[in-house]
Amino acid sequence: MEITCATAPTPGTGDGDDYALTGNTWALVLDGATANGLPTGCSHTVAWYVRQLAGHLGTLLATTTVPLPEVLRAGIADLAAAHGQTCDMACPDSPSSTVAAARITSDLVELLVLCDSPILVLTHTGDVLVVIDTRTHHLPGYTPADLSKLRNSDSGFWVASARPEAADRAVTRTLPRAEVAAVAVLTDGASRLADHYGWSWEQLMHTLLEKGPAEVIRLTREQEAIKAPERGKPHDDATAIVIRLTS
Template identity: 50%
Template sequence: MFTEITYATAPGSERPNEDLVIAGPSWIVVLDGATAAAGVDSGCAHDVPWLVARLGGALAGRLAVDRDTPLAGVLEAAIDATAAAHGQGCDLGNPDSPSSTVAMVRLGPERVEYLVLGDSPVVLSLAGGGVQVVDDDRLERLPGGRPYPPELVRRMRNAPGGFWVAAARPEAAGQSVTGAVDAREVRGVGVCTDGVARLVDWYGWSWADVVTTLDGAGPGAVIRAVRELEAARGPVRGKRHDDATAAWGRAIRR
């Protein structure tokens, strides 16, 4: 189990926050819902916050009672349950149906498991010093480079050679970046959305800087830091401010 889990989340605008963070004694889940583009028909009666809440609840319910199923299996079952909750009025074959990134960690007696699907990274603070970053950069490697045309993103979402997110296709779970680290080698775990990862991707922080701040000043401090930099230097692309979420779990030392 973790000795302590702390987290913070903040919306990027007056719109509802489409991030979600949930934690239990031995696990942390962070989701980042994909904001729907203006004028796009998702084919779904539900919005992104609905999808994020349903998926998060399904994940939490499973992680609370199941310590053995691999995280990809947990996610597959949660996506399947969320898809079933949509009802017959939703076109789940529409590639623009609501979706979310997923980042999870689970601390067991012997190992720390992780799963990343989409651009919400996990960073492990190692007992011997340094960090190990787990990310999924497939969205950054689409053909042609940014800014991507909306039709390209639509065509490459949850498709071979493209990028994968949690929506209505349970098989997306099998495309997650997964692994495990010896629990004795981990002193803490950070989980965040891309709204916090801007510190590294855009503003010159290292992941070691992020971990130091999470451990010392707490998750709220990294969000304040990214907001200050966004205000002072502006965004590299896209929204001036994005929903931002960070969680930090201190591991039991043995």
């Protein structure tokens, strides 16, 4: 495989809360939830949570072959235990993250998406498949109080935080490796051209392959400078991993 990655924080900020990690046969991206000003019940930051979860998931992906939902369940559970006795794991606003992961075996391409970090797949027939969790697109409200009530509930949306059962609500798909030419694993900051600016998923996938992840992020920043998205932040951290498969 050939793996290419680009990441950029929100302009004018520090390192951001996205995180990308790859191995020889897998890739994952995480997008930490921006602090909303409500009490988190936790002594740790979103950045701490994202990096710790990436480490747990990366270790499991590198050392096990269990299905991706089991990897995510174990990672969330392990990290919840790592909080120690100082944090309230029942708080709905505990630090959290989206997760998108792809694993390529000799026979299969396994995909998992939890919350709004999509995965695109280019098949050898030229089709672009989208693996996406749209639950955050249809919420009854988007204020911090609304999101607090709806987070990690079947009437709202699910993210990786303190509840391992979130892994069971992830969107998953498995494809024969022989059908897949390339996979793109994105945070929602890198999918904005399709989510908010009128591009098709096909156009986004082909631009990622032909011009690279860094150029897609640059084009996204251009659009953000012209007009802010109708929903969400004016700018966002952006991360994209492109995996080209060989026979």
